[in-house]
Amino acid sequence: MSVTQAAAYAVPAPKSPLERTTVPRRAVREHDVLIHIHYAGICHSDIHQATDGWGEGIYPMVPGHEIAGVVTEVGPGVTRFAVGDRVGVGCFVDSCRECAYCLRGQEQYCSRGMTGTYNALDKDGEPTYGGYSTHIVVDENYTVRIPDGLGLDVAAPLLCAGITLYSPLRHWGAGPGKQVAIVGLGGLGHMGVKIAHALGAEVTVLSQTLRKEADGRALGADHFHATSDEATFDELAGRFDLIVSTVSAPLGFDAYLGLLKVDGALVNVGAPEEPVSLNLFSVIGGRKTLAGSMIGGIAETQEMLDFCAEHGLGAEIEVISADRINEAYERVQSGDVRYRFVIDTSTI
Ligand code: NAP
Numbered sequence: 001m002s003v004t005q006a007a008a009y010a011v012p013a014p015k016s017p018l019e020r021t022t023v024p025r026r027a028v029r030e031h032d033v034l035i036h037i038h039y040a041g042i043c044h045s046d047i048h049q050a051t052d053g054w055g056e057g058i059y060p061m062v063p064g065h066e067i068a069g070v071v072t073e074v075g076p077g078v079t080r081f082a083v084g085d086r087v088g089v090g091c092f093v094d095s096c097r098e099c100a101y102c103l104r105g106q107e108q109y110c111s112r113g114m115t116g117t118y119n120a121l122d123k124d125g126e127p128t129y130g131g132y133s134t135h136i137v138v139d140e141n142y143t144v145r146i147p148d149g150l151g152l153d154v155a156a157p158l159l160c161a162g163i164t165l166y167s168p169l170r171h172w173g174a175g176p177g178k179q180v181a182i183v184g185l186g187g188l189g190h191m192g193v194k195i196a197h198a199l200g201a202e203v204t205v206l207s208q209t210l211r212k213e214a215d216g217r218a219l220g221a222d223h224f225h226a227t228s229d230e231a232t233f234d235e236l237a238g239r240f241d242l243i244v245s246t247v248s249a250p251l252g253f254d255a256y257l258g259l260l261k262v263d264g265a266l267v268n269v270g271a272p273e274e275p276v277s278l279n280l281f282s283v284i285g286g287r288k289t290l291a292g293s294m295i296g297g298i299a300e301t302q303e304m305l306d307f308c309a310e311h312g313l314g315a316e317i318e319v320i321s322a323d324r325i326n327e328a329y330e331r332v333q334s335g336d337v338r339y340r341f342v343i344d345t346s347t348i
């Protein structure tokens with residue numbers, strides 16, 4: 001069964017509320033799978049883009065890059081998936097497949113630019129539409145398998161929030177004997193706590209207040225501190241091997257760099273809309289690294305899903321019907337989410 005039009009929720013123009021609509025989905029090609037979407041997570045990046053906070057938005061926009069569903073049709077050349085398979089799609093649906101980064105499985109850093117799952121143009125120049133929809137057609141090479149042990153609802157947020165934390169935690173060696181801090185206990189941050197704990201690191205949450213302390217400890221944090229309390233920065237000075245910041249607003253990096261050991265790394269994954277300033281003495285003293293990281297490649301995303309299934313790590317979610325997306329956006333912006341909204345796409 002091919003679907004040429006799929007029901008969806010779209011942002012018609014920057015900052016407009018989302019509305020129900022339909023979007024075209026291409027007929028399944030040689031290597032495509034048609035996915036019946038069951039759940040789509042709401043990432044803060046969706047809100048940055050829906051409001052054109054990062055600029056260059058393409059409208060109408062159907063956000064959604066935390067997609068979990070079931071394959072309902074496969075192209076004749078598909079070898080990795082069959083009808084009935086439980087699958088996921090993350091932040092990108094194509095890349096050049098030829099550059100050094102694509103060849104080494106770092107498609108997210110494709111030198112010609114990966115094709116975003118939404119708010120992008122595909123190789124035919126057609127706009128891509130994301131996961132707030134009933135169906136999507138994706139090349140099998142940009143589709144991952146959701147292990148049986150993970151529910152599709154709690155797996156959906158792993159496709160962005162999970163991999164965005166798993167990749168830097170692995171790259172910078174979070175594990176036994178390492179002091180790791182996660183800044184911001186939101187959608188990304190809560191998965192960071194779970195994954196860093198499962199990797200064997202000693203985990204500290206740095207949250208604006210102590211309001212989420214009980215949750216943070218239940219997620220696997222060993223320590224929890226409020227960044228609104230200046231004493232935190234004295235008490236924890238020089239403590240961490242690795243700090244991952246997930247904060248969606250500009251952060252005063254100098255204070256956080258002071259919390260690193262010599263040779264420690266502060267990896268920023270939050271994507272604020274404004275530039276930040278930095279006193280370079282904060283990195284010179286202590287040979288410190290300030291780095292960034294963006295999602296992860298396809299193979300690493302599969303590895304992350306298998307790791308999460310093995311360790312029983314789904315996201316903490318609040319499932320909502322599609323008519324509550326606009327309300328959920330407001331709640332994310334006001335910090336009122338524990339810890340990811342997931343849309344039941346059968347309600348679209
Ligand atoms: P989220 O659920 O809203 O969580 C962000 C957390 O940051 C909040 O829960 C809050 O935690 C903290 N925070 C928010 N405003 C703050 C402020 N003004 N000062 C200090 N802390 C603040 O968002 P998310 O979905 O996790 O996404 C977080 C950011 O990562 C967004 O900018 C998003 O676009 C970006 N992102 C990047 C990638 C990547 O590949 N690099 C991938 C996905 C998303 P506390 O209440 O605990 O302080």
Ligand code: ZN
Nearest residue numbers: 043045160161
């Ligand atoms: Zn995201």
